[in-house]
Amino acid sequence: MTEHMTVMEQRAAHRPAPPPAWKLRTDPGPLLPEAEPRRVLGTPAAAKADPQLLRALYEQLVRGRRYNAQATALTKQGRLAVYPSSTGQEACEVAAALVLEEQDWLFPSYRDTLAAVARGLDPVQALSLLRGDWHTGYDPREHRIAPLSTPLATQLPHAVGLAHAARLRGDDTVALALVGDGGTSEGDFHEALNFAAVWQAPVVFLVQNNGFAISVPLHKQTAAPSLAHKAVGYGMPGRLVDGNDAVAVHQVLDEAVRHAREGGGPTLVEAVTYRLEAHTNADDATRYRDDEEVAAWRAHDPIVLLEKELTDRDLLDESGIQAARDAADAFAAGLRERMNQDAELDPMDLFRHIYAEQTQQLREQAAQLRAELEAEDER
Amino acid sequence: MTTTAPAPAAAAGTKPASMAQALQRALRDALTEDPTVHVMGEDVGALGGVFRITDGLAADFGEERCTDTPLAEAGILGTAVGMAMYGLRPVVEMQFDAFAYPAFEQLISHVSRMRNRTRGAMPLPITIRVPYGGGIGGVEHHSDSSEAYYLATPGLHVVTPATVADAYGLLRQSIASDDPVVFLEPKRLYWSKDVWNPEAPSSVEELGRAAVRRAGRSATLITYGPSLPVCLEAAEAARAEGWDLEVVDLRSLVPFDDATVCASVRRTGRAVIVHEAAGFGGPGGEIAARVTERCFHHLEAPVLRVTGFDIPYPPPMLERHHLPGVDRILDAVARLQWEAES
Numbered sequence: 001m002t003e004h005m006t007v008m009e010q011r012a013a014h015r016p017a018p019p020p021a022w023k024l025r026t027d028p029g030p031l032l033p034e035a036e037p038r039r040v041l042g043t044p045a046a047a048k049a050d051p052q053l054l055r056a057l058y059e060q061l062v063r064g065r066r067y068n069a070q071a072t073a074l075t076k077q078g079r080l081a082v083y084p085s086s087t088g089q090e091a092c093e094v095a096a097a098l099v100l101e102e103q104d105w106l107f108p109s110y111r112d113t114l115a116a117v118a119r120g121l122d123p124v125q126a127l128s129l130l131r132g133d134w135h136t137g138y139d140p141r142e143h144r145i146a147p148l149s150t151p152l153a154t155q156l157p158h159a160v161g162l163a164h165a166a167r168l169r170g171d172d173t174v175a176l177a178l179v180g181d182g183g184t185s186e187g188d189f190h191e192a193l194n195f196a197a198v199w200q201a202p203v204v205f206l207v208q209n210n211g212f213a214i215s216v217p218l219h220k221q222t223a224a225p226s227l228a229h230k231a232v233g234y235g236m237p238g239r240l241v242d243g244n245d246a247v248a249v250h251q252v253l254d255e256a257v258r259h260a261r262e263g264g265g266p267t268l269v270e271a272v273t274y275r276l277e278a279h280t281n282a283d284d285a286t287r288y289r290d291d292e293e294v295a296a297w298r299a300h301d302p303i304v305l306l307e308k309e310l311t312d313r314d315l316l317d318e319s320g321i322q323a324a325r326d327a328a329d330a331f332a333a334g335l336r337e338r339m340n341q342d343a344e345l346d347p348m349d350l351f352r353h354i355y356a357e358q359t360q361q362l363r364e365q366a367a368q369l370r371a372e373l374e375a376e377d378e379r
Numbered sequence: 380m381t382t383t384a385p386a387p388a389a390a391a392g393t394k395p396a397s398m399a400q401a402l403q404r405a406l407r408d409a410l411t412e413d414p415t416v417h418v419m420g421e422d423v424g425a426l427g428g429v430f431r432i433t434d435g436l437a438a439d440f441g442e443e444r445c446t447d448t449p450l451a452e453a454g455i456l457g458t459a460v461g462m463a464m465y466g467l468r469p470v471v472e473m474q475f476d477a478f479a480y481p482a483f484e485q486l487i488s489h490v491s492r493m494r495n496r497t498r499g500a501m502p503l504p505i506t507i508r509v510p511y512g513g514g515i516g517g518v519e520h521h522s523d524s525s526e527a528y529y530l531a532t533p534g535l536h537v538v539t540p541a542t543v544a545d546a547y548g549l550l551r552q553s554i555a556s557d558d559p560v561v562f563l564e565p566k567r568l569y570w571s572k573d574v575w576n577p578e579a580p581s582s583v584e585e586l587g588r589a590a591v592r593r594a595g596r597s598a599t600l601i602t603y604g605p606s607l608p609v610c611l612e613a614a615e616a617a618r619a620e621g622w623d624l625e626v627v628d629l630r631s632l633v634p635f636d637d638a639t640v641c642a643s644v645r646r647t648g649r650a651v652i653v654h655e656a657a658g659f660g661g662p663g664g665e666i667a668a669r670v671t672e673r674c675f676h677h678l679e680a681p682v683l684r685v686t687g688f689d690i691p692y693p694p695p696m697l698e699r700h701h702l703p704g705v706d707r708i709l710d711a712v713a714r715l716q717w718e719a720e721s
Contacts, residue, residue, distance in 0.1 A: 135496040146464070147496055151488045157454050158489070161461020168417075168443055169465070188484070191454030198449055353499040354534055356557040359587065359634035 007235075007265060008200050026235055033228035033238040037272045040248040041305045049247050051315050057094060057246045058310055059324050061303045064090040064114045066328035067123065068277075070335055071113070071130075075281045079339045081132040084111040088276030091246035091302035092208045094118045096176055099253040107146040107159040107177035111208075115178060116145050123335050133343035153183040156192030156205065163196070163203040163260070174260045175203045176253070182213025184227050193268065197234040202260035204253060205268045208243060210275035215288040231268035243273030244302040247309070274300075347373060396575040398546045398568050402432050402508075404580060405550035406470065410440050413468060416554060418445040420455060420472030420508075429474055430510060430569055452482040456507065460489050463503040470554055476511040477520035483528070490559045491534030505559045506550070511539075512605040512655050514567035514702055516695040523692055524656035529561045530632045530665075536586055537632040539563040541607035543573035545590075545630060548583035556586060565605035587634035591643060595625035598649035598715055601640055601666055603629040606653045606703055613708040622712055632662055640666070641673045648679040649715040653703050658686035680716035 005013065007026070014025050040046050068087040075083040086093050089111075097118035100106060108115050113126040121143050128137020129148050136147040146162075149155035159177035166173035183189055184207055196203050207227050211218060224230055231238030237259075241252040249271055256267035274297035278285040285294075310316035351358065351366040358366070409416045418433055418440075424447035427434030436445040448455050452473060459469035473479035486507070494502040513522035529537045538553055538560055540546040546564075553560035592607065593614050600610040607628050614624035627643050629636065644650045650670055652663040663684035670682050685703045693701045 134498065135492075136498075136500075139500040140464070140497060141501060147493070147501075151484060154457065154484060154488060157457025157485070158461035158464060160454075161458030161463075162465045163461070164458060165462040165465035165467045168467075173465075175461075187481075188453055188457060191449070191451040191457065194449055194451065195454045195458050349498070353495045353497075355494070355536075355634075356502060360637060361635065 006200070006263070011198075028232050031232045031235065031237045033226060033231070033240040033270070037240045037242040038248050038252060039242045039245050040251060041245045041309050046247065046309055047313075049309075051313075053098075053250065054247065054306065054310055054315060056098065057091075057250065058303075058306050058316065059327065060094040060098065060118050061090045061246060061306060062324040063328040063331050064094055064118060065303060066325075066332045067114060067117060067335070070332040071127065072277065072281065074336065074339050075130075080127060080130045082280050082282060083130055084280045085275075085277040086111050086114045088297065088301070089208055089210055089243065089273045090114065091249050091306075092178075092206065092243050092271045092273055095246055095249040095253055096178060096206055099250055099257055100174070100176060103144070103171065103173045104257070105144045105146065105159070105162055105173065105175045107155045107175060108148050109152070109155065109178055109180065109183070110148050110150050111180065112178045113148065116143075116148070119143070119145060121145060124338050127339070131339070131343060133345060134349075153179050153186035153188040153192070155179075156183075156188055157195060159203050159205075160192050160196045160199070160201050160266075163201040164199050167202055172261050173202065174257050175201075176257065177203060177205050179205065179207055180213065181207060181209040181211070181218050181221060181227060182216065183207075184230065185213075185221050193231070193234045193236065193266070196266040197236045200263070200265035202263070203266045204256040204260055205266065206253065207268065207270045208273055209270055210243075210273050212275060212279070212288070214279040214283060215285075217288075226270055228268060228270035234268075236266045236268060239267060239269045241269060241271050243271030244300050244305060246302055246306050273302075393574045393576040395572040396543055396577055397570050397572050398540070398543050398564075399430060399432055399570060400577070401543045401546040401575060401580070402550055402564065403434060403436075404577060405547045405554070406433060406436060407439070408580070409470070409551060409554045410436065410444055413554075415466060415468045416444070416470060417462060417467050418470045418472070419448050419459065420446075421448060421450050421474050423447060423472050428472060430566065432508070432564075432569075433472065452479060453485050456482040456485040456490065456505075459505050460485060460493070460503060463505050464501060468504045468506075468554065470506045470508065473507060473509045475517075475521050476509055476523040476525045479507075479509050479525065482507075486529075486535070486561075487532050491532045494558070495534060502557045503559050504554075504557045506553045506556075506562055507559065508550075508562045508564060510566040510569075511563045512565050512567060513692060513698050514605060516698075518695060519692070522695075522698065524654065524687065526563055526632060526654075527656055527661050529563075530662060534559070535633060536560040537563065538586055538630065539565065539604040539632070540630065541565065541568065541592075541602075541604050541628050543571070543575045544581075545583065545628075547575075547580045549586070549630060551582040552586050555582070560586070563604060567605050568608070571608070583630075587631045587636055589630055589636035589639040590628045591625060591639070592628045593624065593626040595623040595647065597622040597624055597647060598651060598712055599625045599627055599640075599643045599647045600651050600653055600708065601627050601629065601643075601670075602653040603632065605655055609703060609705060610653050610708065613705045613712075616705055617709060617712060620709070620713075624712065635666075635669070637669060637673060640670060644670050644674045645677040648677055650674075650678075650682045651685060651708065651711045651715070652682065653685045653708055655687045655702055657689045658684050659689045661686055680714075683711045683714060685711045
């Protein structure tokens, strides 16, 4: 009988029974992640991958790598306050963006501007937080991209609530939330996954396990067999994927998003990847990891892996590679030019959006600032 | 309210009702009138909340509109943020004042600043109901007056009713607000009754307006929430001493109604602020500063405060020594430099 019931109905039907009658509420078997991170590139499965998807992923990866380099350069030139690079993690960022439908929502953390840009957001708007001209430089509802979240994992319950609300309204919207390995230690990670599973919310959690939370390696972060295994405790499937294999990440996320859209509930995906750059420009990665380790990961570069597949299958030649690089350079040049112009700032914006209607107290403080600005202008 | 409050003349259809009933009615009416309103929290479903404020709502509106959540306050508020992002209007119940603290990161880092962060593109119309204050014999972590934490966070409204009519009116207006509202419910007034007309309950015009609950000429007692009945009782007792006290019920700590408070203090020339929260860093300090800055030349005496002591909330058998009472208020009034007048 239970096989005809939804997961929620099965759980609702469960009643606690004294020990002789006790049994598991659901079978944990199907929830367990793969024994090893799933890979597609370099395996026979790669032959089945859609050439159009491979090319789209490749172009975005190349552009994403160039975007990361440009944003880092802009930081060194003082045009950005700080930049947490996703160099090395482009496969996760790009696949997360490409797997979503128009109506779906992306919930990025501060390291995920590339995912937002890959989804089509203007990079100048995406970088507003890191440039420092405002906190969120875009209308989240227009792009269905939540504000970049700085407090770790706090955006995950938002994704759950939004997905839940969409389902209550009968919409087929899915929310995809991004978080890092360090973020999985936060209480909000736990609460978000628990709510998502209890509500069977159409949400997918993508953990980019890049090995470090600033300087702290994963073994000081968790004793779990894998981060994907944490899913089982919440009653949702956990999936483990090679985070540098763009095709595998896209495939796993696509399955999870479809599952969520069809009413199957949430999935936790752990993508095993590596942060090739330091945490931010202000960090010194040589203090906590050695060059050998970094070199090993450079050999497993997401762009190299995909390029090899494309060239091996004659889907890409030298001119194609050059064309992708040229397009990326043009994209970076456009970004550089726009970021080298001074940001438009209006100090009175500080008071405009605190409440729907300005309070008397804020009106008085705004008047004070206005008077100070006028006095400055007169000098 | 309490028996010491001046009872309004009974009109047709009015009868004694409790603050709990008025709050429940406000939730019921909001759920009925606006399909985007969703009530959520711990035990708000079949049980009707530990204070029974949500009694019957799940049965009448369904579990999707009145939802028992997992027991996790950050998760409750965090998911409410996401629901509001999608256009819903969540009304969140925190079971007790001190149980709301796990939700502070969501409240401070997201709820209070989402509108500002997005330049007004994404306001969060969330009402966070928090039963607060002492006087109910609660064990540790059940009697905190946590308002100072909330009012120190820009972007939140902080509202607290002290009468049955306000419980309805302020809650309706809070739910209707496009801004997040921390709605502090004085739990020792849940069962206080007042004459109220449940057939034609009315919302308040806007948030942020204080009310003069008792007119007087000698001094102004500035208070809110659970301390209003105490102040009204003190004002009655003060008549024997020859003092005619005015009592101002703030109703909203944010926004703060400087105009009503200052008009009263300018009339009376003296002010005592009364609240249960600890004095140091409490709302009274801010209010005293505002009154002094704006009414200095009208003041006959320093603005005084009668507050809870600067201690963690006491165990129930000792709480009466902590809570501002009539005698402590009258002692403060006596120290308002009356001798200088004669």
